[in-house]
Amino acid sequence: MKMVILMKLSIIKTISLFNNVSDSTLQQLTLASKHMMYKKNSLILSYDNSLNNFIHITEGIVKLCKVSLDGDDIIMDVLHSKQCYGESIILNSDSEQAYMAYSVTDIKVITIPIYLMRVLVANDHQLAINVLHSVIDKLSLQKNYIEHLSIQSCTQHIGCFFLRLMNYEDEKTTKLIKIPYGKHLIAKKIGCKPETFSRSLLKLYKIAGLRVSNLNVYIENPLMLSSYVCNKCSKTFPCHLNID
Amino acid sequence: MKMVILMKLSIIKTISLFNNVSDSTLQQLTLASKHMMYKKNSLILSYDNSLNNFIHITEGIVKLCKVSLDGDDIIMDVLHSKQCYGESIILNSDSEQAYMAYSVTDIKVITIPIYLMRVLVANDHQLAINVLHSVIDKLSLQKNYIEHLSIQSCTQHIGCFFLRLMNYEDEKTTKLIKIPYGKHLIAKKIGCKPETFSRSLLKLYKIAGLRVSNLNVYIENPLMLSSYVCNKCSKTFPCHLNID
DNA sequence: CGAAACCTTGACAATGTTCAATCACTGTGG
DNA sequence: CCACAGTGATTGAACATTGTCAAGGTTTCG
Numbered sequence: 001m002k003m004v005i006l007m008k009l010s011i012i013k014t015i016s017l018f019n020n021v022s023d024s025t026l027q028q029l030t031l032a033s034k035h036m037m038y039k040k041n042s043l044i045l046s047y048d049n050s051l052n053n054f055i056h057i058t059e060g061i062v063k064l065c066k067v068s069l070d071g072d073d074i075i076m077d078v079l080h081s082k083q084c085y086g087e088s089i090i091l092n093s094d095s096e097q098a099y100m101a102y103s104v105t106d107i108k109v110i111t112i113p114i115y116l117m118r119v120l121v122a123n124d125h126q127l128a129i130n131v132l133h134s135v136i137d138k139l140s141l142q143k144n145y146i147e148h149l150s151i152q153s154c155t156q157h158i159g160c161f162f163l164r165l166m167n168y169e170d171e172k173t174t175k176l177i178k179i180p181y182g183k184h185l186i187a188k189k190i191g192c193k194p195e196t197f198s199r200s201l202l203k204l205y206k207i208a209g210l211r212v213s214n215l216n217v218y219i220e221n222p223l224m225l226s227s228y229v230c231n232k233c234s235k236t237f238p239c240h241l242n243i244d
Numbered sequence: 245m246k247m248v249i250l251m252k253l254s255i256i257k258t259i260s261l262f263n264n265v266s267d268s269t270l271q272q273l274t275l276a277s278k279h280m281m282y283k284k285n286s287l288i289l290s291y292d293n294s295l296n297n298f299i300h301i302t303e304g305i306v307k308l309c310k311v312s313l314d315g316d317d318i319i320m321d322v323l324h325s326k327q328c329y330g331e332s333i334i335l336n337s338d339s340e341q342a343y344m345a346y347s348v349t350d351i352k353v354i355t356i357p358i359y360l361m362r363v364l365v366a367n368d369h370q371l372a373i374n375v376l377h378s379v380i381d382k383l384s385l386q387k388n389y390i391e392h393l394s395i396q397s398c399t400q401h402i403g404c405f406f407l408r409l410m411n412y413e414d415e416k417t418t419k420l421i422k423i424p425y426g427k428h429l430i431a432k433k434i435g436c437k438p439e440t441f442s443r444s445l446l447k448l449y450k451i452a453g454l455r456v457s458n459l460n461v462y463i464e465n466p467l468m469l470s471s472y473v474c475n476k477c478s479k480t481f482p483c484h485l486n487i488d
Numbered sequence: 489c490g491a492a493a494c495c496t497t498g499a500c501a502a503t504g505t506t507c508a509a510t511c512a513c514t515g516t517g518g
Numbered sequence: 519c520c521a522c523a524g525t526g527a528t529t530g531a532a533c534a535t536t537g538t539c540a541a542g543g544t545t546t547c548g
Contacts, residue, residue: 066391068476074391088384091377097384121376125369132365132376133335135383140332140341142386147310147318149393150435154504184526191394196504198528214513232312398536428494440536442496458545 008033011110015056017084017130025124034111038103045101053111054086060107061181064099075188078104078181087135090117104181151232154192155200159229161190162210162217175222179215252277255354259300261328261374269368278355282347289345297355298330304351305425308343319432322348322425331379334361348425395476398436399444399451403473405434406454406461419466423459 009030012018018029035058038044044062045053055062057079064076064085076099079085088097121128148160165177179186187197204210207228209220219225253274256262262273279302282288288306289297299306301323308321308329320343323329332341365372392404409421423430431441448454451472453464463469 068395072476074395076387076391088380088387091373091380092384094384096388122373125372128369128372128376129335129366132372132379135376135379136332136335139379139383139386140336140338142383142390143320143332144340146386146390146393147320149390151312151318153502182526193505194527195506195529199504202528232316397534426494437537438495439497439538443536446496 005030008035011035011058015084015110016082017056017134018127019130021120021124021127021130025120025127028116028120029112032113032116035108036111037108038106040103040106042103043100044103044107044109045099047098047100050086050099050101051089051095051097052114054084054090054114054117055101056084056110056112057081058108058110060109061104062107062109063102063104063185065102066099075185078185078189080180084134086114086117087131087138089114090121090131104185148233149191152229154190154196155203156229156232157190157192158186158197158200159204159208159210159225161186162204162219163222163226163229166219166222175219177217177219179212179217249274252279255279255302259328259354260326261300261378262371263374265364265368265371265374269364269371272360272364273356276357276360279352280355281352282350284347284350286347287344288347288351288353289343291342291344294330294343294345295333295339295341296358298328298334298358298361299345300328300354300356301325302352302354304353305348306351306353307346307348307429309346310343319429322429322433324424328378330358330361331375331382333358334365334375348429392477393435396473398434398440399447400473400476401434401436402430402441402444403448403452403454403469405430406448406463407466407470407473410463410466419463421461421463423456423461 009026012026012030012033018026021029045055059081061081062079062085064079065073066076067073077085085099085101088094121131148157152160162177165180183197184194187194190197192200201210201212204225208222208225210225211218211220253270256270256274256277262270265273289299303325305325306323306329307319308323309317309319311317321329329343329345332338365375392401396404406421409424427441428438431438434441436444445454445456448469452466452469454469455462455464
């Protein structure tokens with residue numbers, strides 16, 4: 001039993017949100033955390049659960065969604081490993097924030113009861129600062145996202161997605177990248193229809209020699225791609241966004 | 245001189261971000277704050293200034309912008325009285341976050357050096373919590389905004405804007421509202437061209453009897469409007485957003 | 489009154505969506 | 519191992535929405 005707790009502790013310690021927090025905080029987090037594995041396409045958090053749990057992705061990819069009145073599901077976010085969800089409900093468990101979470105690949109996650117997070121943030125100043133940091137980062141990413149939404153065409157969005165993926169996969173600008181999840185989901189995340197996504201890939205081939213086969217993408221001319229994608233943006237290539 | 249400081253203090257105390265912070269914090273905020281008035285269409289913060297100042301709008305309307313590579317300006321946000329800008333740079337003075345701020349109407353604002361905010365947040369737990377609260381609220385508003393962006397048509401956006409304005413102006417659903425700033429700016433904020441904005445107003449007239457004359461808007465059938473606007477959203481009327 | 493800024497309108501181009509048909513890939517059971 | 523169903527991806531044609539450009543109308547304010 002002790003072994004399990006030590007292992008949990010060592011994992012909790014690797015989460016940047018918990019850097020430099022007090023030993024007491026670490027201990028409580030460790031004891032209350034649940035470490036779970038799920039198969040691809042499982043329901044991780046239902047509407048209700050998402051209001052009561054903070055979640056950290058240790059491995060794999062998770063999508064957050066809502067269901068619209070006419071039944072379609074809306075992709076709110078796609079989380080990769082080392083990302084988390086639930087800061088927003090620490091101070092304010094607003095039902096507007098209730099999402100559903102599904103695994104997109106096989107995953108490992110850690111969940112922590114939100115009431116505990118609430119207590120700890122109220123008492124551990126360092127934890128509060130860390131959470132603040134994390135939320136501010138998300139806010140910045142979202143602002144960039146909104147900026148992109150209002151400026152870029154669909155084709156530019158997709159190019160942008162690949163450019164960031166390139167950045168993310170390798171510090172040097174790789175020409176060969178791997179799509180992390182299905183095109184259907186990418187299209188939804190970007191906010192267009194799968195058909196439009198397909199056609200955009202064709203355009204990107206003409207523009208920058210971007211070739212897709214299966215889940216592999218080869219970009220012949222990354223500079224050309226970035227000049228097409230980023231020409232209307234306020235920032236210069238490479239975009240310093242991670243996957244958001 | 246003492247009178248001025250007392251007045252400043254009393255104003256600082258009304259800002260919800262500073263609720264329940266320590267007396268020492270209040271005192272430092274009061275001494276370091278600058279209370280300014282600007283005429284309509286003035287530059288409030290340049291790119292550089294916006295990285296060094298936290299700003300709170302006491303009265304009037306302010307717009308935050310960036311300039312894109314091809315010279316257009318991009319509206320990042322429109323702030324109303326009691327709103328503030330600068331939490332994002334308290335922990336991370338990232339140049340991506342540098343915006344320019346212009347007054348849209350005559351305004352009164354308070355600025356506080358960001359380095360002071362940084363020190364105070366690091367030491368005053370209550371202040372850190374308040375800032376966290378504020379940032380989380382903004383994050384939620386942005387998530388809703390993104391949801392709307394990806395779901396609604398331009399006409400729906402505009403209808404949504406008016407519905408929220410109705411909510412904001414009066415607790416009861418008023419039928420008569422006043423546009424707070426020029427249509428040009430609304431269009432940019434919503435993310436469409438002025439021409440499209442114009443045409444959308446016509447559609448809204450046909451749908452819900454929405455009439456615009458000058459800066460006055462009369463909505464004959466608010467329920468009809470909300471059913472048109474909100475049919476694809478995950479939330480029901482009335483939308484609990486304030487102006488964001 | 490008249491200039492400048494703002495708003496509206498029209499015709500057309502560009503972009504994205506819808507719907508239907510087809511193709512390709514995957515996994516299952518015979 | 520193959521046939522088959524089911525899912526996901528692509529393509530085409532018609533359609534809807536939004537953007538662009540140009541012209542003309544309105545409001546505001548000196």
